[in-house]
Amino acid sequence: MLLSKLRLERFRNYKSASLTFGEGLNFLVGNNAQGKTNLLEAIFYLCHLSSPRTNNDNDLILFDSNETRIFGEIQTQYGSHELEVTIPTKGKKTAEVDGMIQNKHADFQGYLICVYFSPDDLKLVKGGPSERRRFMDLEISQVNPYYRHALSQYNKVLLQRNNLLKEGRIDSNLLDVFSEQLVETGTLIIEKRNSMLKRLNLLARLLQRRLTDLKESLLLEYVPSFVIDGDIKTAFANALKESLSEEKYRGYTLVGPHRDDFSMLIDDLDVRAYGSQGQQRTVVLALKLAELEFLKGEAGEYPILLLDDVFSEIDDIRRRKLFEIVRLNKVQTFISTANPKDLEDIVGEQRKVFEIKKGCVGVKQDVTFG
């Protein structure tokens, strides 16, 4: 999968920018606060129709402008496509594929697939369960439209059910309807997350071993918010019944995929509690690379890889291993860095270097080595 062109209009600090990317490594080099992350954010937006760092789309619009546009040309195994997103300050955003407006945003997502890795991803290990749920949801959503649908249904019903639980006199028939719908969609979510995590576990295990010269063995496991003994659906329905009195007391739903998590163990010890800083970083890298393989397995081709400022955080050995994987699989990669020195030790790679300065882009080098 390739993103060959990107055009931005009034996006963050870019008034207008047009970039043609290479098939290998694309470096975005510039000092702090010049627009490197903004650029990667725009690419991410073309994949997910959401930003990795804000829930408010208006943040993406250049100050004092009334709309922003992101335009991308992509090549996938199924052919070339033009993706375009327009976000106005007022009203709804539109998403187009080859000039056709996609009324269902879910029909737009999935054309361009990416793995995004930033220093913030350490939250995957250090943060609370919601970080890990978001990780699972984003990954499965990229390749599974049914999952995207189930997730939005689930969240809707959850909200309705929680609102009902807050009421003084609860209509028990209505509660039953909501509970049934919650179990229906929730079961699908748990099943998908479970199978994704099983697959991710095999991949991450392999990668962790590779990244640590076979020293460490990583284990990922789904941790549901209720005991699953056999059938998920029955277990979920029973768990809801059992927690009902407490739920009425608290005014919200206590069990279900919105409370689930997954655990990460190295040699039987919880990485979150006992892992060293170095181990935690390696686990995040292993998870991200496993994600790359997982998405490849699901989509039939490698996604693009976005590395925001993580380059200088990874030590030499792991960096070399990362590049081995990227080069071997011909993964188109976008790397932002404030340190041009990072580029010096990369030889034998196809690379393109962009200089980012105050929302302007200059092509510095367009070369193929070796």
Ligand SMILES: Nc1ncnc2c1ncn2[C@@H]1O[C@H](COP(=O)(O)OP(=O)(O)O)[C@@H](O)[C@H]1O
């Ligand atoms: N909506 C916006 N309009 C104009 N400028 C913005 C907007 N949002 C962020 N910026 C500017 O973008 C810059 C940060 O860009 P960023 O890509 O995060 O920098 P970096 O190169 O360090 O990754 C800041 O100077 C910030 O003021």
Ligand SMILES: [Mg+2]
């Ligand atoms: Mg940045």
